[in-house]
Amino acid sequence: MTSPSLNPYDSLTPVTQAAYRARAAANDLAPLPRAEKDDALAAIADALEVRTAEIVKANAKDIARAREAGTSESIIDRLTLTPERVRAIASDVRDVIALPDPVGTVVRGNTLPNGIDLRQVRVPLGVVGIIYEARPNVTVDAAALCLKSGNAVLLRGSSSAYESNTALVRVLRDAVGGSGLPADAIQLVPGESRDSVTELMRARGLVDVLIPRGGASLIKNVVENSIVPVIETGTGNCHVYVDAAADIDMAVDILINSKAQRPSVCNAAETLLVHQDIADAFVPRALDALADAGVTVHADPRILAYAPQSKATVVEAHHDDWETEYLSYDIAAAVVDDLDKAVEHIRLWSSGHTEAIVTTSQAAARRFTQLVDSTTVAVNASTRFTDGGQFGFGAEIGISTQKLHARGPMGLPELTSTKYIVTGDGHIR
Amino acid sequence: MTSPSLNPYDSLTPVTQAAYRARAAANDLAPLPRAEKDDALAAIADALEVRTAEIVKANAKDIARAREAGTSESIIDRLTLTPERVRAIASDVRDVIALPDPVGTVVRGNTLPNGIDLRQVRVPLGVVGIIYEARPNVTVDAAALCLKSGNAVLLRGSSSAYESNTALVRVLRDAVGGSGLPADAIQLVPGESRDSVTELMRARGLVDVLIPRGGASLIKNVVENSIVPVIETGTGNCHVYVDAAADIDMAVDILINSKAQRPSVCNAAETLLVHQDIADAFVPRALDALADAGVTVHADPRILAYAPQSKATVVEAHHDDWETEYLSYDIAAAVVDDLDKAVEHIRLWSSGHTEAIVTTSQAAARRFTQLVDSTTVAVNASTRFTDGGQFGFGAEIGISTQKLHARGPMGLPELTSTKYIVTGDGHIR
Structure with missing residues (x-):
């Protein structure tokens, strides 16, 4: 057959290129068994500890820039990565290893009256976009949870943590690639401007869900302007x-x-x-x-x-x-x-x-x-x-305050969708 | 306290007024036990049979208008309500009575290490907006499924079925009201223009979910322009x-x-x-x-x-x-x-x-x-x-082709969200 050639990298923007690469990585991740994902997570935890100095050094640039800009000490504290904090982040990754893999879980299943076997099984969402503010530990948390649940992740952190996030994602990608999994499963969305957020919000079909984490105005912007499905998080009155x-x-x-x-x-x-x-x-x-x-x-x-x-x-x-x-x-x-x-x-x-x-x-x-x-x-x-x-979910990607898909604290199962598998012996209607 | 007075009916558009009434009805419906909802459904089925002539007469006006407009016979056939078809619709409502009520189902529950009891229970979505094309049987199907699952429904049918839908919703509302439930649980969205669709799509906070059912262009319009969360249905390649x-x-x-x-x-x-x-x-x-x-x-x-x-x-x-x-x-x-x-x-x-x-x-x-x-x-x-x-779901509100919330055929559980109930004895952190 004359299959059309898809060369997405030729004419697209950097964000869309990243999304295409994430989609390809998601296809590779979806059928992976738990052991391979856990090995990659272990490699990530090890790499974070081995390369702590590199991460802290990059973080120092963000801190210096924040101080120059007159940022408040409480925000600087949230932005700061010390060797102890990097070790704690690595430890959080090891906690994710211990969590059960939701992918493949049979949500329900039965034999239909006509003899067809019906199973509804958990599958990854695919490509998850996270748009978040200052704290660089979110970079690793979100990447680890997405990887464990078989999703590729597009991370769009704040410009104030750009150096830190760049260093962290470099470490994560090296570890994932070194484990034989696609490094493009974890990508930092290029560009520090709001344009990259806008592009993510238009990438319907490439990005399966956007999860904004941060202040009310960030969340409102994404909720009101995204044509990619959104999980609204966080406002708590x-x-x-x-x-x-x-x-x-x-x-x-x-x-x-x-x-x-x-x-x-x-x-x-x-x-x-x-x-x-x-x-x-x-x-x-x-x-x-x-x-x-x-x-x-x-x-x-x-x-x-x-x-x-x-x-x-x-x-x-x-x-x-x-x-x-x-x-x-x-x-x-x-x-x-x-x-x-x-x-x-x-x-x-x-x-x-x-x-x-x-x-x-x-x-x-x-x-x-x-x-x-x-x-x-x-x-x-x-x-x-x-x-x-x-709640005992072991980890949390955010707290959904919407009614669709997930509501309340979101653990690994909330990062999955499902598909039905219908098995017959030549059944027709 | 000086609670603000909310008089939404003074200055709002008819669609937004309808949405406010639906929200109030949804609050009343949410805690209702199954028996009360089933009684209302039985009243609906009975009323459809008793008032068949009124429905068929209204339908005849739509048919006449469609013929004048040169509508194809296949579409006219889909639009047509005969006494037999109305009886079949009533019978479908009785099938919904027989289905289990998803509301109150405990999805998961356990006692946390600190002794708190945690339960995740199904609750109605709240206000469901259905935007659909020609077939007037969808009016009753959607209303029955929403009522059974404790949701108020805003029905936005096509202008070609306006007389039929108006008659059907009048019958449904009379039956629901006569059963002691709020008639505003079922409303036809006023207005035949596209403006009413646009207003529904902007009613975030009043409408919890929009479900478009119909052709590709209808679905695309809703998916791309709604700030109310959408469940995408139907395209099947x-x-x-x-x-x-x-x-x-x-x-x-x-x-x-x-x-x-x-x-x-x-x-x-x-x-x-x-x-x-x-x-x-x-x-x-x-x-x-x-x-x-x-x-x-x-x-x-x-x-x-x-x-x-x-x-x-x-x-x-x-x-x-x-x-x-x-x-x-x-x-x-x-x-x-x-x-x-x-x-x-x-x-x-x-x-x-x-x-x-x-x-x-x-x-x-x-x-x-x-x-x-x-x-x-x-x-x-x-x-x-x-x-x-x-699949044995007994009824279907549509087939979701998106990954968030529901995927595949949607039955009654897919018309619900969940909430967590945390019960302690004075537990603090």
């Missing part, structure tokens, strides 16, 4: 609802843990809702505990009423506070008439990440978990448990 | 590969069944690939059988060489033929050097719907199923089995 029947000590502990244990992450609480019947007993305790934790309270009028008797910093809440993901030592707070009003508030304002109820009432717990539709609903537990590691 | 080790009688039967049993559907075969070692024995038999079935063959040079000795209508294949979904009594055909070349051809041209291999070789079957990445890979079975009914 999480609520703690203290029910009329709550154990007050437990409620204070869960509130403080949810808000203040690590305020900068998406599963930290951003709004406290209190049933009016427990407000007199709970709110003063809560305000003092929040004050001890250094948290500023953005309060509705009914919470404000308790402020004069409290040592807490309490300010009046404005409209925006109910939808704000502070990611800081701030919390919005309101008294609600009952559980259904709490649900109503959550439906209106929540980003659908995680909401917790504190209650001793079985009926309240049941109603809250039925009515609240977020990736995770916690009963008498901190919002901070919404996490791939906490 | 399906292949039958006859391996060197095929049973020739079986291969002819599967080829003819795949191509000619019902050529107008997405799981019909569009391309035949033949291993060169079996071409002399198979191709003449295949050409004669295709001729008997009335199929025109669009052949590559190596198939063309067999044409002079055949009674078949054989024309030269052009570049476009390899990617064409004929949906007619036409098939593209080529001889390939080996199985890997067949896989290469499929990777290049297939829409990823269904590919079949005919072989007696276990090694060939295994390699083909490993390397071909389509929703369905059939071994010694017709491509025509890729179907929700055939």
